[in-house]
Structures are given as C-alpha cells and as structure tokens.
Amino acid sequence: MKPSFEDLMHELVIRKIRPSHQRIKILEYLMEHPCHPTVDQIFNDLQKEIPTLSKSTVYNTLTSFMEAQLVRVITIEENETRYDIITHNHGHFKCDSCGAIYDFKINIDDFTAGELSGFQIYDKNVYFKGICPKCLYK
Amino acid sequence: MKPSFEDLMHELVIRKIRPSHQRIKILEYLMEHPCHPTVDQIFNDLQKEIPTLSKSTVYNTLTSFMEAQLVRVITIEENETRYDIITHNHGHFKCDSCGAIYDFKINIDDFTAGELSGFQIYDKNVYFKGICPKCLYK
DNA sequence: TTCAAAATTATAATCATTACAAATATAAAA
DNA sequence: TTTTATATTTGTAATGATTATAATTTTGAA
Structure with a gap:
C-alpha cells in the first residue's frame, strides 16, 4: 500500500526534516513517479515548476530522504543511480x-x-x- | 563449488578471449581473492608483479570478463564497484x-x-x- | 621471419557526485 | 513587526571513477 502524501509529510516532521518548498516538491515528485527516476529526470522535470532549482538541492534532498529511510537507492547498473520511494517487499x-x-x-x-x-x-x-x-x- | 583455474582458462578459450599474460593474472587474482575486490585493489596488488600494468587494462579485462559472464559486478553502494567471480546461489x-x-x-x-x-x-x-x-x- | 590483428599502455576527456562559500529563506525571540 | 540565528538553497569549483583515444607493443598465423 502506497503511503499518502500526508504520511510522508508526517515522516518529514517526525524525522526533523524541515518541509521546505523544494523538499515537498521532490517528495511529491517521487510519489507521483514511482518509476525509479534518476537525479536528472527529477531535476529536469521540477525545473519547469521551480526555475531556480539547483541540482545540488536535488542531491541534498535525496541524501536527507535516504538518511531518513524515506527513499532507497537502486544501483542495478553502475552510473545509473535511481531513487525509489520505499515500499516493502x-x-x-x-x-x-x-x-x-x-x-x-x-x-x-x-x-x-x-x-x-x-x-x-x-x-x-x-x-x-x-x-x-x-x-x-x- | 569454486571453478578451477583450468576451468576458467577453458572458459576464456571457448569464449574466444585470448589468454594474455595480463588477463591470466587478473583471472588468477579474482580466483585467489574472492573478497569482491575493487579495481584499485586489483590494480595495486598486481602492479607489484607486473610493473607496467595499466589501470585501463584492468578495466578492459574486467569488461571482457563480464561480457563473457565470467565475473559479475556488485554495486551495493554507488562509487564502490566490486567484481566477483560468478558462483551461483x-x-x-x-x-x-x-x-x-x-x-x-x-x-x-x-x-x-x-x-x-x-x-x-x-x-x-x-x-x-x-x-x-x-x-x-x- | 614477416605481417596483420589484437592487446596494452599512457594520457586526455567525460560526467556524475561532492565540497564549498555566498545568498536566501525560515522560525523563534524580542 | 523587526531582529537574529540557523538551516536551506544555489552556483561554481573540485573530485574521482570510468571511458575514449591514439601510439606502442605483443601475439599468432602465414
């Protein structure tokens, strides 16, 4: 069962990750695109909504999310790191x-x-x- | 059951990979070090035996071995590619x-x-x- | 031995990721 | 509301693993 957006916001608060605009958008993106996007896909798509978005922010945010165990990294192929909202099994x-x-x-x-x-x-x-x-x- | 060196040499011949000095040494190294070495570990250790060894050769050889399904890549962590002689299960x-x-x-x-x-x-x-x-x- | 093809080597180029410092935004306190 | 400290974002530069390239060397067959 996929977690709701509210669940994830709640997770952010619990884990003391401030729900900034960029972080919310990235989290939302990951939820709406459970297709294992790469950093570039996330960055290119979100840049249309947030023109000032920096790729560093995408990296920083994904790192925070990983530490908080909200997303996992899939590295089936080297040089093709993909990110996945964590769902078990x-x-x-x-x-x-x-x-x-x-x-x-x-x-x-x-x-x-x-x-x-x-x-x-x-x-x-x-x-x-x-x-x-x-x-x-x- | 671990394949013997002869088995692997045989694999090379079957797959039309010429058994050059460097390739044999790298294959031997992988067999004697089933500890999932990185490219740097392989390169540094073998350079003692083969002073002219180039890191390119290590990469080239591992790529050939992968194509021949002799080794597999493990990328549990990004930026830490490791190589493993293939043994099943x-x-x-x-x-x-x-x-x-x-x-x-x-x-x-x-x-x-x-x-x-x-x-x-x-x-x-x-x-x-x-x-x-x-x-x-x- | 000679010759052509393949392998090795050294170097340069690429590209994803990280580090860093300045600018901006946020939240709490006054 | 304004001030202040802290966290976040941003852009740029640095890093470092891998790949590409071209010259050199080795190999195996004729």
Whole structure:
C-alpha cells in the first residue's frame, strides 16, 4: 500500500526534516513517479515548476530522504543511480534491452539465510536482469 | 563449488578471449581473492608483479570478463564497484559499519515471482545490508 | 621471419557526485 | 513587526571513477 502524501509529510516532521518548498516538491515528485527516476529526470522535470532549482538541492534532498529511510537507492547498473520511494517487499527487474525497470512483489522476508544469524539485517534487496516481454515479442 | 583455474582458462578459450599474460593474472587474482575486490585493489596488488600494468587494462579485462559472464559486478553502494567471480546461489551482505562484504548461501532459484512470467530472467541478485557480528559486539 | 590483428599502455576527456562559500529563506525571540 | 540565528538553497569549483583515444607493443598465423 502506497503511503499518502500526508504520511510522508508526517515522516518529514517526525524525522526533523524541515518541509521546505523544494523538499515537498521532490517528495511529491517521487510519489507521483514511482518509476525509479534518476537525479536528472527529477531535476529536469521540477525545473519547469521551480526555475531556480539547483541540482545540488536535488542531491541534498535525496541524501536527507535516504538518511531518513524515506527513499532507497537502486544501483542495478553502475552510473545509473535511481531513487525509489520505499515500499516493502518488492524486487526490481531491469530489462537489458529497453532499460525499463519493473517492480514485482516478492516476499523478501522469506529469505533468511542461516549463515547470517548474528547479523543485524535492516535492508534486503532483490533484483533480476533479463529481457521483458515487450522486447521479447517484437 | 569454486571453478578451477583450468576451468576458467577453458572458459576464456571457448569464449574466444585470448589468454594474455595480463588477463591470466587478473583471472588468477579474482580466483585467489574472492573478497569482491575493487579495481584499485586489483590494480595495486598486481602492479607489484607486473610493473607496467595499466589501470585501463584492468578495466578492459574486467569488461571482457563480464561480457563473457565470467565475473559479475556488485554495486551495493554507488562509487564502490566490486567484481566477483560468478558462483551461483549466493547473496551478499554488506556491513555498513566496517564495509566488509560477506557471501551467504541462498537458493535464489526459489525466488520466482508469478508476475514475471513472460520475462526472460538471466541474472538474479540478492543483497542485504546491516551490521555484522564483529561490529555489533565490540 | 614477416605481417596483420589484437592487446596494452599512457594520457586526455567525460560526467556524475561532492565540497564549498555566498545568498536566501525560515522560525523563534524580542 | 523587526531582529537574529540557523538551516536551506544555489552556483561554481573540485573530485574521482570510468571511458575514449591514439601510439606502442605483443601475439599468432602465414
């Protein structure tokens, strides 16, 4: 279940991140674009609304959000860092042909490794690579 | 089961990658250091044996090996690309305190997502983050 | 041995990210 | 409301990993 905008605002307040104009817009953008945008996509799109926006602000804000565990970083491919509003129990599939990233449900908590008893695990990630149906059948 | 050096040489030949001195040394290094080395680690260590070694060669070679599916890239953290001799069915745990990366056995093939029927999957990755026991109890 | 193709090397270029300092905005106190 | 201190934003410069390029060297076949 996707968190509401109010939930996220609440998260910002709880975590003592001041809800500045830029931060709100970036958070809103991430919610409305759960397509794993890159920094450039976020920056280019938001610059239309906020002409004075600086790319530094996008980086700063994403770093704050990451520290607050509001977003996670996906680095399936090097030099292609993408950001994702955190929702639990989903994996990522990257199509090597068209580059699209798909979410899929997966019960990550089922993956417990006996070897890791004694380890404190606070983040589990699963990603697959391959070719998506659109590219396969055309 | 770890592939033997002969197996890997055989892989090179099959895949039409000429077994040059540098390539053999890099392959050997990766086998003897299954600790997910970075490019710098590989370069610095091998430079002692091969003083004329160039970092470009390390990059070129790793790219060839990746295309030949002999190694895989792990990018748990951005700006920290690591290389790993491919062995199936293991995940990676990265300790956020000391930075060490641990392998653990996991039956990745069990992770099938119904949503991905119709997708051609050829690479499955699992990585966890957290704190390792060494850092927890000190 | 000779020759053409491939690999290696050194250097320069690229590009995403980070660092920094000045300008601006914010919130609380007076 | 005005003042003041603090946090945020901005633009620019610096960093650093990776890639591109061209010259040199090595390799393997004829």
